[in-house]
Amino acid sequence: MKVSVFRTAHFNAAHRLHNPAWDELKNKQVFGACNNPNYHGHNYELEVKVNGLIDPETGYVIDMKELKTLIEQEVIEPFDHKNLNLDTTEFAHLNPTAENIVVVIWQKLRRRIKPDFDLQVRLYETPRNYVEFAG
Amino acid sequence: MKVSVFRTAHFNAAHRLHNPAWDELKNKQVFGACNNPNYHGHNYELEVKVNGLIDPETGYVIDMKELKTLIEQEVIEPFDHKNLNLDTTEFAHLNPTAENIVVVIWQKLRRRIKPDFDLQVRLYETPRNYVEFAG
Amino acid sequence: MKVSVFRTAHFNAAHRLHNPAWDELKNKQVFGACNNPNYHGHNYELEVKVNGLIDPETGYVIDMKELKTLIEQEVIEPFDHKNLNLDTTEFAHLNPTAENIVVVIWQKLRRRIKPDFDLQVRLYETPRNYVEFAG
Amino acid sequence: MKVSVFRTAHFNAAHRLHNPAWDELKNKQVFGACNNPNYHGHNYELEVKVNGLIDPETGYVIDMKELKTLIEQEVIEPFDHKNLNLDTTEFAHLNPTAENIVVVIWQKLRRRIKPDFDLQVRLYETPRNYVEFAG
Amino acid sequence: MKVSVFRTAHFNAAHRLHNPAWDELKNKQVFGACNNPNYHGHNYELEVKVNGLIDPETGYVIDMKELKTLIEQEVIEPFDHKNLNLDTTEFAHLNPTAENIVVVIWQKLRRRIKPDFDLQVRLYETPRNYVEFAG
């Protein structure tokens, strides 16, 4: 009986899309308003999906309190109320697009979740733009 | 042309998480506030997904009115405004975690839906905690 | 400059609607499935609105962290994962309809919020049924 | 690193479900109120999912502005504020059920999106009834 | 203790905005795509708010089942899956803008609700455009 369990979380952050290998004009053409050198920001909504067998003793796939703690340690503490470009090591040299952020979050959570569980992460940058990564 | 169709429904119920093979302390440690002997409750939101071929005569995979009736008979009537532990046969001896509830609902619906249709059920216990089962 | 600030919170609880002055039949007629003697439950969503002057030093009407703490102390701790009829003093002798719950929450918060602030409380019993009280 | 990106859009349209090969009675029996000869309508909410490799130069799978433009050209311009049965060529001879609409939208977008990208389209006819097609 | 109670409902309808006193050009200039002679449509979401005293015997302001029945009789039955311009007497000679629809719904409900209750109606034409009337 493999069941998926989902847990959501959110964090607020500033970011700027920029490729240092390009000149200012090319950055502006590709990234538009997202290239603002003074940054802009988002309420990021996160959905973590873990797929695995139900433990017959607990009736749980994974204890939601444990999953909540993992997300707080790996995602909320390092990213909430931060400037992703300036305040984090993960995006010091990686462009903080939604695509790159969701891969980074998946990698950080993957190390903390048992290998026999499947992991998928969805990240809403806005209610209209979102991304998903499953490894 | 295989298309998935989704239908949502909701029910309100009380429940208590408890493993009778454990003593009171262990139950409290594992299930925390969810172990309250006087029960707590939820607005359960259900999403049923049926995948199959479009019938060229109707343009439907399955008539939504028919799917709605199935969900009402198999899920809403037995579970809505009920205490899952005390008022249902399904959870008299099965811990009513979201994981176990979604498997039970899937099994009840699976018997009523044509075998050439795929079935997946998602159950929101809260907007932040939800589960999914596809057999 | 009087501005309203809103903060939301949620709690999960079991309850039963019942008037002990009536016999079983009348209770069943008036309260229907909500009269289930084994209880049912809800995810209660709460919205607290405080109206007052902006403090020119902070730019705040009220510090949201302070408001969040008040709501946790007065509402979440006593009511979350509880049976409102059995586990609370407030509803030991008061029928826990949404109307009565929202008045009780307003009274508990009113005592803790400065008298020059106006207070309004909205309580969602389900996404389709909700109530509001402003004193 | 294959990531899925999602973009939403919406359009408002009138439609009528009807099979011209059937008589009036059969149409009424199968399609019920949806067979109203004077039409009824919906706010259709669309979710387009594109799965592909992250471009290391941009950090994007696909530029959301480009995807937004495609959706506007292929879906919003021809369908928004239209009568699907009378004002479109796509549904002049095809019953505009949600299932048929989502397949038509997928086919229109598929022609405009690079073949190495996977495409999935979800269409909400109401918040309670929706469909999904992935080719 | 005056408390407001809210109940939501929804209906799907087609409509066309048109002033017969104007020529075609003026109608097109003012109403744009909403003037389409073949109609377009919406999922209308309705919120009915009733304000009154709590009945000490029931703990209710008004029985939600009774309010639900009123809304079904006065709004859902006459308007759901209808063409507002062609299928209703209310909008045969009244332009079915959201503003006019909300006033008509309020008038129909006002006749059925006790005079000592205040009534307010909100109508969502889309999640981004909505209107409210309180008499």
Added chain:
Amino acid sequence: MKVSVFRTAHFNAAHRLHNPAWDELKNKQVFGACNNPNYHGHNYELEVKVNGLIDPETGYVIDMKELKTLIEQEVIEPFDHKNLNLDTTEFAHLNPTAENIVVVIWQKLRRRIKPDFDLQVRLYETPRNYVEFAG
């Protein structure tokens, strides 16, 4: 017949809460993580409410296309994808708390809307924290 009409919009921005009259420690104590010198950000969701008489010729209180244009000119263009502290004149010397932002938006829109219309603005900083101003 005075009806309220609502229109929503959204913008994404970075900001920092800071009072230059205070030292660093006091700013940290009062504003916490919101005082991050590198900024953080939000998806701001805006709801504009205009109350006035229905024009009997159009059936409108105000043309929604006109209201949408006003909001774009006064709010979206100056604030979207901006750093409120660095990129705007409005918040160069005013702490960009949600309270101050909603008052500024109200003042900018008030100048553009006819004096016989009432105006109210609601601003969601997150889905859990929001503010409202009506003059």
